[in-house]
Amino acid sequence: MDFYLQQLAIGLSVGMTYALIAIGFTLIFGVLNVVNFAHGEVYTIGAFAGLLVVTTFAPPLLAVLLAVLAVGAFVGVGLERLAFRPFRRFSDEASLKSRAMRESTLMSSLALSIIAREALEIAFGSRFQSVPVAAMINQPIALGPVTITNGDLIILGVAALMLIGLQYVLRHTQVGLSIRAVSNNPLGAKYVGVDVDRTIVWTFAVGSMLGAVAGVLVGFYYGAIFANMGFTPGVKAFVAMVMGGLSSIPGAVVCALLLGVCESLSTAFVSSVWSDMVAYGFLIVTLIFFPRGIFGGARERV
Amino acid sequence: MSDRFRARLIAIGFLALVFVAAPAALTAFGKSYYWQVADLALIFALLAGSMHLVTGVAGLLQLGHAAFYGVGAYAAALLATKAGLSLAFTLPLAGLSAATIAVLVALPTMRLVSIYFAVATLAIGQMLYLIMLNWVEVTKGPNGIMLFSGMKFAGLDLSRPLPTYLVVAATVCVSLFVLHRLSHSYYGNALRALREDDQCADAMGVDTVRLKIEAFGVSGFFAGVAGALWAHTAGFISPPDFSFQTSILILAMVVVGGLGSLPGAVLGAFILILLPEALRPFGDFRNIAVGVVLFASILFVPKGLIGEVSALDFARRQLAGAWRRDGAGAEIGWR
Numbered sequence: 001m002d003f004y005l006q007q008l009a010i011g012l013s014v015g016m017t018y019a020l021i022a023i024g025f026t027l028i029f030g031v032l033n034v035v036n037f038a039h040g041e042v043y044t045i046g047a048f049a050g051l052l053v054v055t056t057f058a059p060p061l062l063a064v065l066l067a068v069l070a071v072g073a074f075v076g077v078g079l080e081r082l083a084f085r086p087f088r089r090f091s092d093e094a095s096l097k098s099r100a101m102r103e104s105t106l107m108s109s110l111a112l113s114i115i116a117r118e119a120l121e122i123a124f125g126s127r128f129q130s131v132p133v134a135a136m137i138n139q140p141i142a143l144g145p146v147t148i149t150n151g152d153l154i155i156l157g158v159a160a161l162m163l164i165g166l167q168y169v170l171r172h173t174q175v176g177l178s179i180r181a182v183s184n185n186p187l188g189a190k191y192v193g194v195d196v197d198r199t200i201v202w203t204f205a206v207g208s209m210l211g212a213v214a215g216v217l218v219g220f221y222y223g224a225i226f227a228n229m230g231f232t233p234g235v236k237a238f239v240a241m242v243m244g245g246l247s248s249i250p251g252a253v254v255c256a257l258l259l260g261v262c263e264s265l266s267t268a269f270v271s272s273v274w275s276d277m278v279a280y281g282f283l284i285v286t287l288i289f290f291p292r293g294i295f296g297g298a299r300e301r302v
Numbered sequence: 303m304s305d306r307f308r309a310r311l312i313a314i315g316f317l318a319l320v321f322v323a324a325p326a327a328l329t330a331f332g333k334s335y336y337w338q339v340a341d342l343a344l345i346f347a348l349l350a351g352s353m354h355l356v357t358g359v360a361g362l363l364q365l366g367h368a369a370f371y372g373v374g375a376y377a378a379a380l381l382a383t384k385a386g387l388s389l390a391f392t393l394p395l396a397g398l399s400a401a402t403i404a405v406l407v408a409l410p411t412m413r414l415v416s417i418y419f420a421v422a423t424l425a426i427g428q429m430l431y432l433i434m435l436n437w438v439e440v441t442k443g444p445n446g447i448m449l450f451s452g453m454k455f456a457g458l459d460l461s462r463p464l465p466t467y468l469v470v471a472a473t474v475c476v477s478l479f480v481l482h483r484l485s486h487s488y489y490g491n492a493l494r495a496l497r498e499d500d501q502c503a504d505a506m507g508v509d510t511v512r513l514k515i516e517a518f519g520v521s522g523f524f525a526g527v528a529g530a531l532w533a534h535t536a537g538f539i540s541p542p543d544f545s546f547q548t549s550i551l552i553l554a555m556v557v558v559g560g561l562g563s564l565p566g567a568v569l570g571a572f573i574l575i576l577l578p579e580a581l582r583p584f585g586d587f588r589n590i591a592v593g594v595v596l597f598a599s600i601l602f603v604p605k606g607l608i609g610e611v612s613a614l615d616f617a618r619r620q621l622a623g624a625w626r627r628d629g630a631g632a633e634i635g636w637r
Contacts (some may be wrong), residue, residue, distance in 0.1 A: 035421075
């Protein structure tokens with residue numbers, strides 16, 4: 001029983017990091033209707049940025065997180081410039097929904113993710129970069145029968161704060177209003193005077209900030225940062241987004257938590273090397289039996 | 303010059319290049335490493351050609367192609383080491399096992415379109431990769447499988463560089479010819495119809511689901527054959543050869559050469575295998591070169607180096623393989 005409680009706590013904190021990445025996917029899919037394959041690399045870059053800040057200045061965790069937020073926003077804006085804007089030459093309805101545009105941005109973000117990953121590998125080497133012990137967030141805390149680490153609590157707390165902040169931004173600010181307007185109907189938003197290009201840049205900045213923070217939290221939790229670390233969490237966050245119904249943020253968060261918990265509980269039954277299977281299995285089952293996602297509304301053919 | 307004569311000339315020229323000029327040049331250089339690079343380029347040309355059928359012609363974005371390549375390689379390696387079968391048996395059996403898995407994968411996922419299909423293939427590719435990595439009893443996990451026997455065919459020892467190259471080149475040429483006939487014919491046109499609008503194609507009497515599954519199975523078959531060739535030429539296979547990165551590399555070849563264009567896919571494969579080798583003296587930039595070439599080609603040559611239109615024109619008029627004239631010289635279409 002204790003073992004299950006323990007795995008539940010770990011699963012929740014892992015699920016929260018998936019949720020942070022999945023929100024970035026969801027926001028960007030909402031406004032552009034395309035998948036950003038370079039989102040996993042934003043997570044990696046966030047982790048490396050955190051590592052650099054910690055090894056050069058050794059500031060408190062809060063300052064690291066703020067620096068990583070800034071780096072994430074910067075990376076997001078740059079990514080939009082390089083991989084998405086050049087392919088958005090026309091803004092009429094047909095080309096916004098066209099397959100050519102969708103596939104070319106998919107390939108360009110894939111290409112940029114290869115370049116970013118390989119550049120990091122050339123710059124830092126392919127071995128694990130170890131995080132200084134003082135900066136790691138894995139001091140154990142005994143809670144009755146269960147032992148969790150302060151990292152679990154920090155991840156849960158930071159993620160919850162960021163989710164609340166995101167809801168505030170989306171509901172109560174001008175930027176959030178325009179993001180919601182564009183994801184509802186890009187052309188309609190344009191007609192009533194929303195600057196669509198600016199909104200897209202904002203969306204990338206916000207989504208990438210969340211992804212970068214997830215990267216640095218996970219990096220400091222496990223104490224290992226490497227160039228290829230973004231791929232698996234990226235795929236799992238993508239699974240959470242598809243399960244949640246593609247454009248539903250609460251759906252993505254719930255499914256990310258579900259995924260994290262299922263994965264960590266699965267280690268009770270099978271060896272942990274197979275736990276990645278859970279996510280891929282969920283994805284296939286969702287796509288075949290609930291193609292609209294578990295929380296998704298009506299949508300075009302998938 | 304008649305169409306048939308010109309087509310023969312082009313075909314003979316191409317075969318002479320592959321079977322005479324390239325081996326002669328490689329023998330002149332005399333380094334066994336160059337032979338391996340040539341084998342690899344040919345194997346990837348076949349992989350790109352097989353992905354071209356599914357992603358370029360039928361328009362199903364495939365992000366897990368390397369897994370079928372891996373299934374073929376493991377099938378060939380296991381058949382060769384455990385059952386002691388020779389190349390003549392492992393090659394078709396590897397192709398068949400990859401095709402079987404491809405069809406099994408295709409049956410439930412064929413309802414999905416565009417990005418959903420792409421993600422489903424990504425997930426299935428990763429599942430197969432995890433199986434190769436973690437099913438240690440059969441696949442030996444991360445340690446990989448060694449093939450000590452080398453290449454043998456009908457009692458002949460083919461493990462020296464030249465015979466190995468000739469076997470690989472002959473298999474790849476025959477496979478590419480089949481893919482050429484499939485993609486430049488009425489069959490290929492039906493696949494193109496369901497790429498452009500599958501609901502419309504369905505309404506006009508094309509059996510879209512059957513065609514998609516067939517295209518997927520055929521593509522899986524040739525990926526498996528390529529895997530068997532790789533297992534026999536390299537003599538050692540391990541899971542990282544068949545990871546997501548390899549799928550992306552094959553996709554990049556197809557995109558760089560031109561989606562929907564078979565000569566483009568082959569050209570893309572040669573560029574993306576040979577360019578990093580040419581860059582080797584300047585440091586380890588092979589993987590980053592893939593990203594840069596892919597990005598530049600999407601940005602500057604979005605139709606690819608040999609676009610689909612010019613590729614079709616070439617295949618129909620120059621190769622004449624699928625273009626017929628009646629006795630009076632009027633064009634009667636192609637079959």
